[in-house]
Amino acid sequence: xxxxxxxxxxxxxxxxxxxxxxxxxxxxxxxxxxxxxxxxxxxxxxxxxxxxxxxxxxxxxxxxxxxxxxxxxxxxxxxxxxxxxxxxxxxxxxxxxxxxxxxxxxxxxxxxxxxxxxxxxxxxxxxxxxxxxxxxxxxxxxxxxxxxxxxxxxxxxxxxxxxxxxxxxxxxxxxxxxxxxxxxxxxxxxxxxxxxxxxxxxxxxxxxxxxxxxxxxxxxxxxxxxxxxxxxxxxxx
Amino acid sequence: xxxxxxxxxxxxxxxxxxxxxxxxxxxxxxxxxxxxxxxxxxxxxxxxxxxxxxxxxxxxxxxxxxxxxxxxxxxxxxxxxxxxxxxxxxxxxxxxxxxxxxxxxxxxxxxxxxxxxxxxxxxxxxxxxxxxxxxxxxxxxxxxxxxxxxxxxxxxxxxxxxxxxxxxxxxxxxxxxxxxxxxxxxxxxxxxxxxxxxxxxxxxxxxxxxxxxxxxxxxxxxxxxxxxxxxxxxxxx
DNA sequence: ACGCGAATGGCTGTCAACAATTGGCGAACG
DNA sequence: CGTTCGCCAATTGTTGACAGCCATTCGCGT
Numbered sequence: 001x002x003x004x005x006x007x008x009x010x011x012x013x014x015x016x017x018x019x020x021x022x023x024x025x026x027x028x029x030x031x032x033x034x035x036x037x038x039x040x041x042x043x044x045x046x047x048x049x050x051x052x053x054x055x056x057x058x059x060x061x062x063x064x065x066x067x068x069x070x071x072x073x074x075x076x077x078x079x080x081x082x083x084x085x086x087x088x089x090x091x092x093x094x095x096x097x098x099x100x101x102x103x104x105x106x107x108x109x110x111x112x113x114x115x116x117x118x119x120x121x122x123x124x125x126x127x128x129x130x131x132x133x134x135x136x137x138x139x140x141x142x143x144x145x146x147x148x149x150x151x152x153x154x155x156x157x158x159x160x161x162x163x164x165x166x167x168x169x170x171x172x173x174x175x176x177x178x179x180x181x182x183x184x185x186x187x188x189x190x191x192x193x194x195x196x197x198x199x200x201x202x203x204x205x206x207x208x209x210x211x212x213x214x215x216x217x218x219x220x221x222x223x224x225x226x227x228x229x230x231x232x233x234x235x236x237x
Numbered sequence: 238x239x240x241x242x243x244x245x246x247x248x249x250x251x252x253x254x255x256x257x258x259x260x261x262x263x264x265x266x267x268x269x270x271x272x273x274x275x276x277x278x279x280x281x282x283x284x285x286x287x288x289x290x291x292x293x294x295x296x297x298x299x300x301x302x303x304x305x306x307x308x309x310x311x312x313x314x315x316x317x318x319x320x321x322x323x324x325x326x327x328x329x330x331x332x333x334x335x336x337x338x339x340x341x342x343x344x345x346x347x348x349x350x351x352x353x354x355x356x357x358x359x360x361x362x363x364x365x366x367x368x369x370x371x372x373x374x375x376x377x378x379x380x381x382x383x384x385x386x387x388x389x390x391x392x393x394x395x396x397x398x399x400x401x402x403x404x405x406x407x408x409x410x411x412x413x414x415x416x417x418x419x420x421x422x423x424x425x426x427x428x429x430x431x432x433x434x435x436x437x438x439x440x441x442x443x444x445x446x447x448x449x450x451x452x453x454x455x456x457x458x459x460x461x462x463x464x465x466x467x468x469x470x471x472x473x474x
Numbered sequence: 475a476c477g478c479g480a481a482t483g484g485c486t487g488t489c490a491a492c493a494a495t496t497g498g499c500g501a502a503c504g
Numbered sequence: 505c506g507t508t509c510g511c512c513a514a515t516t517g518t519t520g521a522c523a524g525c526c527a528t529t530c531g532c533g534t
Contacts, residue, residue, distance in 0.1 A: 020525090023317050023487065025305065050515065059489045060516090061298070068262065068302045072309035074399075080260050081495050081516060096397040103344040107336060160333040162311075166403070260517065287485065296519045297486090318486060318525050 024062035025069075031056065032066055036075055036086055037175055043088040047076065074173050089177040091226060098222035101170050102215045104163060109198065109214030111158045113207040120157045121203060127153065128195045135188040143188055150195065178225060187224065194220060261299035262306075268293065269303055273312055273323055274412055280325040284313065311410050326414040328463060335459035338407050339452045341400060346435065346451030348395045350444040357394045358440060364390065365432045372425040380425055387432065415462060424461065431457060 032052075035041045047067065053060045067084045070076045078084045089097075127150045134143040155164040194217045201210035269289075272278045284304065290297045304321045307313045315321045326334075364387045371380040392401040431454045438447035 021317060025487085048515080061301075061488060064298075064517090065302055065305045068305045069309045072306045080258060082497095083516070093399065096399045099344060099348070099397060100341070100400055100403065103340045104337070107340040111336070160336060162330065162333045163337055166337065262517085285485080298518055301487090320486070 024058050025065040028056060028058065028062050029066040029069055032070060033075065033172070036070075037172065041086050043086050043176060045086050047084045047086065049083070073169055075176065087173070087176060089173070094174060094177045095222065095226055097170055097174055098218070098225065101167065101174070102218035102222065104167050104170070105218040106211040106215035108155055108158045108160070108163060108167075109201065109210035109212075110207045111160060112154060113202050113205050113210035115159065116157060116202055116205075121199075124150070124153065124157075124202070125199055128192070128199050131195060132192045135192040138188065140188065147191065174225070187220075190220065191217075261295050262302040265293060265295065265299050266303040266306055269307060270312065270409070273307075274409060278323050280323050280413060282323050283319075284321045284323065286320070310406055312413065324410070324413060326410070331411060331414045332459065332463055334407055334411055335455070335462065338404065338411070339455035339459065341404050341407070342455040343448040343452035345392055345395045345397070345400060345404075346438065346447035346449075347444045348397060349391060350439050350442050350447035352396065353394060353439055353442075358436075361387070361390065361394075361439070362436055365429070365436050368432060369429045372429040375425065377425065384428065411462070424457070427457065428454075 032041075032047075041047060049060050049063050049067075053063050056063070067076060067078065071078050071084070075087055076084050077087050127146060131143055131146055131150065134146065151167075152164075155167055158164070194213070197213045198210070198217060201213045269278075269284070278284060286297050286300050286304070290300050293300070304313060304315065308315050308321070312324055313321050314324050364383060368380055368383055368387065371383065388404075389401075392404055395401070431450070434450045435447070435454060438450045
């Protein structure tokens with residue numbers, strides 16, 4: 001029993017620690033983000049403050065604050081006296097965001113080529129190597145998360161925190177859109193090949209070439225994303 | 238008296254209309270943004286919710302919601318149980334933001350070179366011409382707003398709304414930083430010359446050259462911004 | 475006099491209640 | 505039968521109040 005007590009006390013202490021550093025608003029924010037990205041809340045759907053407050057066992061205050069942050073982040077849209085709606089991205093919006101994302105990738109490549117260390121280079125090479133082996137056997141399930149980690153690592157190595165934050169925000173927003181098309185992992189080989197080119201440019205410390213290659217890689221993603229979609233999809237608005 | 242009555246009624250109607258479309262949160266948000274950008278609230282300063290609520294004649298709810306949006310926008314920083322503080326940009330942050338801003342300028346130039354119409358071209362040319370005349374006589378007061386309008390127009394013509402919104406957000410954040418150095422309008426001539434180069438690249442419909450020239454123009458601003466500052470400024474934190 | 479702990483004042487985080495607006499439903503009317 | 509007006513339930517916008525935390529200050533002991 002003392003063990004269970006200790007367990008409970010530990011968990012209570014942890015919970016209190018979380019509450020001390022992360023207000024309910026923050027917790028609700030992450031939960032809402034998760035629900036939107038998971039598709040539990042679908043684009044265009046309205047978020048019922050009262051119901052959500054009840055389900056999360058909190059008052060409407062934190063819910064509203066979290067929604068205001070989500071609006072600024074671009075994940076939801078708020079119409080006065082009507083409510084907050086999960087953002088519905090039009091293809092044009094997605095294309096615009098892809099262009100921005102590509103520019104940011106290019107910037108990351110340009111910066112990284114100038115500052116990357118040998119250790120970092122080895123880390124990236126190792127990742128690319130692993131991804132190539134996964135691509136060879138078609139292991140999509142393992143390829144995808146490593147691919148995400150690869151790009152995160154690049155941004156971390158580039159050392160521009162705001163750039164990383166913005167890329168994360170854009171990726172979240174694009175994920176809203178990407179979700180529709182069950183992204184069949186077409187082109188694992190091509191993706192892996194592009195990664196190799198990126199590595200090559202970095203290893204040559206060629207900033208301009210890195211920028212170019214990084215942007216091209218991002219644009220491949222754009223084409224794949226937009227190509228698998230109905231060109232005119234106004235969602236019945 | 239009937240005139241005054243009409244006046245009052247008009248203003249009441251306008252006020253009601255504003256309240257119907259912009260909640261108090263929105264109004265407070267704009268007011269806070271103005272206060273921060275004006276320097277009425279200085280970087281590092283704490284925003285007192287209670288006092289602000291009293292001065293704005295609203296409750297703390299809308300204030301808090303506005304602050305959460307400002308946090309997501311990067312203008313303030315919130316520490317749990319301590320309050321919300323106007324963001325204090327370190328030179329590194331400013332430099333990072335400048336790099337991002339330059340990449341976005343490049344993207345705007347690349348897009349615009351491909352889609353600009355003759356009418357739009359004429360509009361931009363006219364602006365540049367006016368700015369050159371102002372630069373010639375050193376009329377900083379008139380040059381600055383027109384310069385802002387010039388860049389806004391470019392972003393509008395480029396047609397990527399998210400890009401424009403992000404640039405606006407970054408500019409606001411940089412303004413937080415820029416405010417310290419009383420930006421003496423050094424280099425009006427150089428700025429005007431760069432504008433002419435930008436126009437030339439656009440007129441040639443040369444996307445890559447436009448991207449390059451636009452980025453260089455933004456980087457000029459970066460150097461001017463960072464050059465006029467103490468390299469290590471931790472603000473006594 | 476100086477350092478340390480407790481009381482205190484103010485402020486933030488959260489909640490529950492009130493007021494105002496929206497959209498739907500039904501009835502009356504053309 | 506279709507349309508429009510008015511009522512009503514539901515939901516959002518806003519407010520005021522309460523509880524807990526933080527920083528400061530006061531008092532005590534050394």
